[in-house]
Amino acid sequence: MDYRIKLEIFEGPLDLLLYLIRKNEIDIYDIPISLITEQYISYIDAMKSLNLDLAGEYLVLAATLLHIKSRMLLPVHETEGGEEEDDPRAELVRQLLEYRTFKEAALEMERMKLLDRDFFTRKDTGDDRADAGERPVREIGVFELVEAFQRVIAGMGDMHIMEMERNDMSVSQRISEMLDLLREKKTLTFEELLGMPRERRQLVYTFLALLELMKMRVVRAFQRAPYEAIRVCVAAEVDVGGDAQE
Amino acid sequence: MKDLKIIIESLVYISETPLSVNKLKELLVDVPEKDIREALAGLADEYARRDGGIFLAEVAGGYQFRTAELSAPWILKLRGGKPATLSQAAMETLAVVAYRQPVLKLDIEQVRGVDVSATLRGLLEKNLVRIVGRKDVPGKPILYGTTKKFLEAFNLRDLSELPTLREIKELEEAESLE
Structure with a gap:
């Protein structure tokens, strides 16, 4: 995994807002909206001028801040029950506190002992990933998969029909099963994945599950050479970091 | 025996x-x-x-x-690798999944205020997070939860061993503001 160098770049708009509140030593329950809005917007401008890719979420929060600010300028109406109207900041405060809770939880988890950093366990040292990585492989697209699937379905033709009990199979269940299987076996051919006994219903569910996983890019399908079996494996490690820009 | x-x-x-x-x-x-x-x-x-x-x-x-x-440090040298680390984004996302599971991607995004597609995919690939099912609402969105590997990686017997959140106390206080 790559080391990531982090300057004063924030995990998101809420993170930036929390930072400003801390920096100004402001009571989170009584945020001076116009001050914070001003600072928030000047940060965004600064980030823009540094040519940083600014995620749309930052602008959404800027709009929210301005909206709250405008509401704060309106006179407060007393309702009939004598209760004050909702503080326009309440929802934002709730969001900030919630985010802060999890940010702190994340920091605490960071301090916990972590596998492969603070302690280690035995593992099989056979480098399975290298195996797939060394040889040139060809990525398989959806259309090729559909073709392969049709071949399998066609091949079913003369098999005797076997009625299976209808069970509560679902695509999400197949997804978890498939992932478990792939983690255990590392790579499976398309045929193996569809499994035996071939039952139409199961085939369809399995295929849908495979498509879903490929869409999420959790698994990849590839071929070592033309006409070889199509193989499926869990996608190679990618940097977990770069979100926000996705 | x-x-x-x-x-x-x-x-x-x-x-x-x-x-x-x-x-x-x-x-x-x-x-x-x-x-x-x-x-x-x-x-x-x-x-x-x-x-x-x-x-x-x-x-x-x-x-x-x-x-x-x-x-x-010596084991890392022997294995010739870098220590496992998770970015802050990944850690925050993982924390929301761990404490809120089963949880929708949308819920995580509401807490963090950013898109979490890439982070979530990374966690799925690292086998720290898994798909636990689909929520029974229109669109059947995917529900996420943590894996056994997550417990193994963070040295936990079970989920109850997670550190207690700086409690919902403050969230309640915020609600009284509303």
Whole structure:
């Protein structure tokens, strides 16, 4: 995994807002909206001028801040029950506190002992990933998969029909099963994945599950050479970091 | 059973994932569960008392040998790798999943205020997060939860061992503001 160098770049708009509140030593329950809005917007401008890719979420929060600010300028109406109207900041405060809770939880988890950093366990040292990585492989697209699937379905033709009990199979269940299987076996051919006994219903569910996983890019399908079996494996490690820009 | 402790020690040593009492029961057909648990506790105690390079830890519903913390830099050198790390984004996302599971991607995004597609995919690939099902609402969105590997990686027996959140107390206070 790559080391990531982090300057004063924030995990998101809420993170930036929390930072400003801390920096100004402001009571989170009584945020001076116009001050914070001003600072928030000047940060965004600064980030823009540094040519940083600014995620749309930052602008959404800027709009929210301005909206709250405008509401704060309106006179407060007393309702009939004598209760004050909702503080326009309440929802934002709730969001900030919630985010802060999890940010702190994340920091605490960071301090916990972590596998492969603070302690280690035995593992099989056979480098399975290298195996797939060394040889040139060809990525398989959806259309090729559909073709392969049709071949399998066609091949079913003369098999005797076997009625299976209808069970509560679902695509999400197949997804978890498939992932478990792939983690255990590392790579499976398309045929193996569809499994035996071939039952139409199961085939369809399995295929849908495979498509879903490929869409999420959790698994990849590839071929070592033309006409070889199509193989499926869990996608190679990618940097977990770069979100926000996705 | 004679030599029970020796056998269990070997089994735990050779296993690549935490070995559960149930699995041991399955392997050691006629041995009562109580004896297995006693042997495990005895072994864990022996390793703890020895205070050496290896410990027997109870994690993720099973037992596993783990190395002493102070050896970490040398093990990394031996394996020629960098230490496992998670970015702050990944850690925050993981925290929301861990405490809020089963949870929708949308819920995580509401807490964090950013898109989490890439982070979530990374966590799925690292096998720290898994799909646990689909919510029964229109569109059947995917629900996420943590895996056994997550417990293993963070040294937890089960989810109840997660540190307590700086409690919902403050969230409640915020609600009284509304």
